[in-house]
Amino acid sequence: MINKIIPSLEEAVADIHDGATVMIGGFGNAGMPAALIDALIAQGARDLTIVNNNAGNGDTGLAALLKARQVRKIICSFPRQVDSHVFDGLYRAGEIELELTPQGNLAERIRAAGAGIGGFFTPTGYGTLLAEGKETRLINGRHYVLESPIHADFALIKALRGDRWGNLVYRKTARNFGPIMAMAAKCAIAQVSEIVELGELDPENIVTPGIFVQRVVKQEAA
Amino acid sequence: MKRLSRNEMAARVARDIHEGAYVNLGIGLPTLVANHLPQDREIFLHSENGLLGMGPAPAPGEEDEDLINAGKQPVTLLTGGCYFHHADSFAMMRGGHLDVCVLGAFQVSATGDLANWHTGAPDAIPAVGGAMDLALGAKQVYVMMEHLTKGGESKVVAHCTYPLTGIGCVSRIYTDLAVLDVTPDGLAVREILSDISFEELQQLTGVPLLRAA
Numbered sequence: 530m531i532n533k534i535i536p537s538l539e540e541a542v543a544d545i546h547d548g549a550t551v552m553i554g555g556f557g558n559a560g561m562p563a564a565l566i567d568a569l570i571a572q573g574a575r576d577l578t579i580v581n582n583n584a585g586n587g588d589t590g591l592a593a594l595l596k597a598r599q600v601r602k603i604i605c606s607f608p609r610q611v612d613s614h615v616f617d618g619l620y621r622a623g624e625i626e627l628e629l630t631p632q633g634n635l636a637e638r639i640r641a642a643g644a645g646i647g648g649f650f651t652p653t654g655y656g657t658l659l660a661e662g663k664e665t666r667l668i669n670g671r672h673y674v675l676e677s678p679i680h681a682d683f684a685l686i687k688a689l690r691g692d693r694w695g696n697l698v699y700r701k702t703a704r705n706f707g708p709i710m711a712m713a714a715k716c717a718i719a720q721v722s723e724i725v726e727l728g729e730l731d732p733e734n735i736v737t738p739g740i741f742v743q744r745v746v747k748q749e750a751a
Numbered sequence: 752m753k754r755l756s757r758n759e760m761a762a763r764v765a766r767d768i769h770e771g772a773y774v775n776l777g778i779g780l781p782t783l784v785a786n787h788l789p790q791d792r793e794i795f796l797h798s799e800n801g802l803l804g805m806g807p808a809p810a811p812g813e814e815d816e817d818l819i820n821a822g823k824q825p826v827t828l829l830t831g832g833c834y835f836h837h838a839d840s841f842a843m844m845r846g847g848h849l850d851v852c853v854l855g856a857f858q859v860s861a862t863g864d865l866a867n868w869h870t871g872a873p874d875a876i877p878a879v880g881g882a883m884d885l886a887l888g889a890k891q892v893y894v895m896m897e898h899l900t901k902g903g904e905s906k907v908v909a910h911c912t913y914p915l916t917g918i919g920c921v922s923r924i925y926t927d928l929a930v931l932d933v934t935p936d937g938l939a940v941r942e943i944l945s946d947i948s949f950e951e952l953q954q955l956t957g958v959p960l961l962r963a964a
Contacts, residue, residue, distance in 0.1 A: 556800045556837075557823040558816060582837075609878035620876055629877050632799065633841030633884030640838035653845060654883045656918040658869070672918075701834055702801050703817040708836040736836075 533695045533745050534724060538568035541718050541746040545574045545683050548601075552580040552639065552679075552710040553591060554686035560703035562687040562720045563590045564748040569685070570594055576601045580639070580679055582632065582706065584608035584616035595619060602626035604679060606635050631659060634676050636709060642678035643712025643741070651676050684714035687748070688737070691721040695742030696735045704736065711741040720748040753946045754898075755927040762787040763944060764853055764895055764925050768794055772850040773843075775799065777885055778822045780895050781853035797849060799881045801840045804832020821881065841881070844888030852889035854882075856896045856921075858911045861958040863921040863933040865894065866913035886917030898926035898955060905957035907931065907938065928952060937961050 535541040542565060545551065551569070555561030570593055577600050584603050585592030592615040594600060603625060608616050619625040630638065631653050641649055650673035654660040664675040686707040688697040697719055699707055711717040719742055755763065761783035768774055768784070770792040776784050785807070788794050796805040798820040805820060806827035814825035828834075843849055856867040868882040869875065886892060896906055907924065923941070924931040929952055930941040939961040943952055953960050 557819065559800070559819050559823075560817070607878045607880035609876040617876060627877075629879055631879050631883040632837075632881040633845055633888075636837035636841050637845075651845065652887050657883060657915045659879060659883065699834075701815065701817040701828070702798075702819055704834055704836050705801050706837050709838045 532693045533739070533743060534693050535744045535746045535750075537751040538564055538720070538746055539571070539751065541565065541744050542568045542572050542685075545569060545572060547574050548576045549574060549682040550578040550580065550680070552681040552684040552706070552714055554684070554705065554707045554710050555591075556582050556702070556705040557586060558590070559701075560687050560699070560705045560707055561590050562685045562748075564750075565685040565718060565720045565746070566590050566594055570597050570599070573599070575599050578602045578604065580604045580635075580681060580710075582606055582635065583610060584613055584627075586610060586612045588615065592616070595625065598624075600625060602628065604628040604630060604635070606630055606632035629659060635679075636706070638676055638679040639706065639713045640709045642680045643709055646678060648675055648677050650674065679713065681710070681714040682716065684710040684717040686710055686717065686719050688719045688721045690723045690725050690730060691719050691742070691745040692725050692727050692730055692739070693745070694727060695719070695739030695745055696730050697721070697737040697742060697745075698730055698734065699736055708737045708741075711737050716743045717741055718744040718746065720746055722748060755944050757783060758787070760895055760925055760927055763930070764893060765789065767893075768792070768851055770794070773797055773803070773848065774851045774853070775844065775849055775885060775888060777852065777854040779855045781855055782822065784853055784895075797840075797843060798826070799840050799844065799884070801835050801837060802828060802832060803835075803843075804829040806832070841884055844884050847890060849889035851891045851893060852885050853893045853895055854885055856894045856906065857913045858906050858908050859894050859896070859921050859924050860908055860911050861933075861938050863919045864911050865892075865916045865921050866911040868916045869914040871912075871914050882916050886920045891922045892920050893923050893925060894921050895925045898928040905955060908957045928955070931960070934961070939963055
């Protein structure tokens with residue numbers, strides 16, 4: 530019997546290794562897998578490359594992971610926020626590397642990795658600082674920049690419900706990066722509010738098919 | 752010299768958004784446009800974090816942390832609205848499916864170049880978010896900004912001195928003094944919103960202006 534349900538958060542993140550690339554879902558706090566991040570902090574893997582839209586808010590979640598000095602590099606679109614003081618301090622001290630990418634390019638680079646695309650030409654960023662040094666091409670009269678996929682070893686995402694085959698549905702705008710990060714990682718780990726029996730999720734409305742998900746863990750698990 | 756207030760600017764932009772339009776309103780000044788959309792038109796607001804059919808802010812106590820806009824503020828969903836993931840959301844923009852984006856700006860050039868993401872200050876922590884995607888993200892890209900900086904310099908310029916967000920991407924500029932169309936021949940004055948003459952507007956503006964056809 531296939532059962533992707535992991536009994537504890539601790540087990541769900543146990544094999545995240547030093548130096549791993551880890552995608553973390555969420556846009557601000559919506560969709561941020563706080564329970565999995567806390568488990569990763571407790572687990573202690575270091576030298577991580579993190580992929581997220583932001584670089585942490587306040588002192589919890591992703592900000593706490595940064596504060597624990599577990600992150601070497603962050604790939605994101607919008608690190609600077611009113612409450613991004615943890616990132617700001619590390620960045621100004623030269624203790625974290627930043628790869629800044631426009632938000633839509635970030636999403637498409639993640640999607641491309643999950644879809645087996647080796648790179649793509651996008652108009653976004655052409656002629657700007659963020660396209661410096663990148664290959665460009667004129668296609669049908671429009672300028673494009675070559676962007677590369679972002680693959681990850683692990684994805685930590687938050688969903689509303691999941692079943693033992695890894696099928697997921699999300700809640701409102703907390704969906705944001707979850708579905709594409711699940712596709713782009715070798716091992717996608719979903720924290721869910723509720724675990725349901727097979728068949729309880731309407732097959733017409735499953736947002737992330739279980740093929741993209743390796744582990745499901747209840748967010749209140751140990 | 753009369754200058755439009757921020758709300759008057761928003762009302763002026765709102766008047767030009769047609770029935771059935773799919774619209775993204777950028778963070779800051781453009782957000783005000785939502786408060787002025789004509790009640791008798793059905794207009795679809797898109798927020799790039801993943802919703803279409805965005806409604807107004809919820810009543811106090813009704814906020815839902817899973818239902819936010821691109822500015823991370825609590826919002827509501829209109830009946831008929833929907834949610835989607837980030838790659839689909841930016842496909843709606845990049846793929847040319849939106850009708851209008853309204854953006855704020857530091858500077859716009861006579862050829863429609865946009866600078867709105869970075870002041871160029873060497874010690875600034877860079878953050879771009881969806882700015883570069885939005886700049887190319889709709890059939891019409893409208894900019895809303897004060898005509899002049901606090902120091903009295905024109906924000907409409909021959910060439911942007913701030914780092915660019917996009918090249919030749921702006922279709923129309925709404926300022927507190929005028930509405931300017933970006934045309935192949937240059938910037939055309941579509942409407943003067945102040946009590947000044949064309950010549951006075953020209954004097955305040957950093958590039959040659961064309962009289963409306």
